[in-house]
Amino acid sequence: MTRTVDLVTATAILILGIVVVADSLRLGAGWGGDGPKSGFFPFWLGAILVLSAAVLVIQAWRRGARVPFVSKEKLRPVLIVLLPALGLVVATQWIGLYAASALYIGGYMRGVGAHRWLTVVLVAVGIPIVTFLVFEQWFLVPMPKGPLEAWLGY
C-alpha cells in the first residue's frame, strides 16, 4: 500500500529528526563564546524536521492513498535492475570495477535480454576496455582494480 510506505517513510524521517536533535544537543545548540555552537544549525534543522514529519505521519495516516505502492508484476522489473546493480557493487569490491562490469553487463544482456553470445561477449568485454582507456590512460582517474588487473601488471 502506498499509505504504508508513506507512513514508514514519514516515521523514518521523524526518527532521523530526533537523532539529529539529540546529537545537536550533545554538541551544544546554544550560543558559545564567539558565536553559535556546532549544534546550533543542525538543532533547528532537526526540530523543523521532527515537526514536519509528525504532520506528514498524521497526513499519511488520515488520507494516504490505499493503492498498491508497486504492483507485483511491476516489482519484478524493478528488482531485475536493482539486484544485479547490487551484485555489481559487491563484485567491484572483490574483483575491481572492470571485471565486475564485464560480468554485470554480460550477465544482464544474456539473462534479461537473451542476446546472442557473440554480441554479449563483444559488448561486455569492449565496454570495460573503452572505460579503462578513457579513465586510467586518458584522464588518469583510477578505478577500483582487482586480481585481473594485478595479473596484467596494473
Next chain:
Amino acid sequence: MGLENLLLGFQVAITPFNLFIAVVGITLGTVIGVLPGLGGANGVAILLPLTFSMPPTSAIILLTSLYWGALFGGAITSVLFNIPGEPWSVATTFDGYPLARQGLGAQALTAAFTSSFVGALFSIILITFFAPILAEVALRFGPPEFFAIQLLTFSSFIGLGGGNPLKSLVSIILGFILAAVGLDIVTGQLRLTFGVTDLMKGFDFIVAVIGLFGIGEILLSVEEGLTFRGASPKMNLRVVLDTWKILPRYTRTFVRGAFIGFWMGFKPGGATPASFMSYAFAKRFSRHPERFGHGELEGVVAPETAAHSAGVAAMLPMITLGIPGSPTAAVMLGGLIIWGLQPGPLLFTEKPDFVWGLIASMYTGNIIGVLMVLAFVPFFAAILRIPFAILTPLIVVVCAIGAYAVHSSMIDVWYMLIFGVVGYVFKKLDYPLAPLVLALVLGDLAENALRQSLIMSQGSLAVFVSRPIAGAITAVALFFLLMPVLTPWWRRLRGTSAMPSSPPGAH
C-alpha cells in the same frame, strides 16, 4: 564596458580547444538528454571528476555545453517517442508527439530546436547585460543578505513548487542535514557521525545526484515499462528551411515564451512551470485553441522557448550570487568550488576571463548545439533503438564510475545505490528531489552566512529584517513560505474552488 568584456570572453571561448570541448559536451549532453535515467544534472555530476585536471574555463564550458545538449536532447524523445526526458519537456509532448505521428516529426523537431535556440539566445542576451549589474549590487551584500537569498531560494520551492509544501520542506531540511554530517570546519567538531569513520567525510552532492536522479530514475522508468516505439524523422535541409519559413508567424509566442522563461527561470525550479505557463498562454491567445493537443506547431514552440530560456536563466543567479537556480546549476556550482573558484559576485572582478568566457561560450555553445542537433537527429534518435538490456547495465556502470571517481572511494558507490532507492521511493511519494540536492550543495554556505550574520548581530534575528536589502528579500521569502497556507484561505474568501493549472509532474 560590457561589450569589451564580452569580446574578451569570445577570445577565450573561440579557441580551437574550447570549441572542441563545446562540441564534445553537446554531443554527450544530447546523448544524455535522450537516454532515460540520465538527465542534465547527473550527466554533469558524472563528468565532473574528469574536469578536475582541466583549466576551469574549459571545464565549465564542457559542463555547460553538456547542459545545453541535454536541453536539446529532451525535445527529441518528447517529440519522437512521447517520453519526456526531463520534467520541462512534458508540455512539448502534447503537440510534438501527435505531429510526429502525422509524419511531421521533422517539422516538429525543427520547430522545437529553433524555439529552444531563440529562448536560450534571449536569456543569454539578458544575462550579458544584467549579470554585471547584479554582481555589482551583490558586491555590497553581507552575510545577512546572502542568507536572506538562500531563504528566498528555498521558500520559493515551498511556495511555488506545487505538491505538498511539507514534503518540499522535508526535502530541503534533509539536504541541509546531509550537508552538516562530518567535520564542522568552524569549530573542528564532528557532527552526526556517531563514531562511524565513514561518516566523517560527509556526503558528497555528486554522489547524491547520481543516485537520486540516475539510479532512481532508471528504477522508475523500468517500472513504467519502457517501450520505445517512435517515428523516425526524415530530416533534411528542405524541411528545415520550410519550417523556418512558417515560424515567423509565431513571433508573439516566441517573445511571450522567452519572457516567461526568463522570469520564471532565475528562480529555482522555474523551467517546468514556465513551459506549462507558456503553453497555456499560447493556447489561450491562439485563434485555434481547439487544435492544441492534436498537433499544433505553436504548441511545440511555446513550451520549448520557455523551457530553454528558463534553463539558461538559471545560470544568472549562479554566476552572480553563487546561488544556483536548478539542480544542474547546483552541480556546476559545486564544480566551481572544486576548481578552486569562489562562487559569487567577486568572480566578475577577480576572474573576468572565466565569467566572460562562460557567458561567451553560452552563445557559441547554443549556436553549435542547434546546428548539431538539426544535423544529427537521426543519429541521436537511433540511440533509443539500442536494446534495453544493453542500455540499462551501461547506465548503471556509468553511474557507478561517476560516483567512485569523486573521491576514489568505494563507500560512495554504496551511497549511490542507497540514494537510488531513496530517490525511487521519494519520487513515488511526491517528495521533490531538486530542493534536497540544492540544500546539500548550499548547506555549508547557508550555515556560514547564518553564523556570520548572527555573530554580527550578537545573536539577534532582527539582522535579517533591519537591513533594507536583507529585509526586503526576507519579506518576499516569508510570503512564499506562507503561500501554501494563504492560498486556500484566499480562494475561500473569493468563493472560488477552481484549482490553478498546476503542472502535473512538476518536481
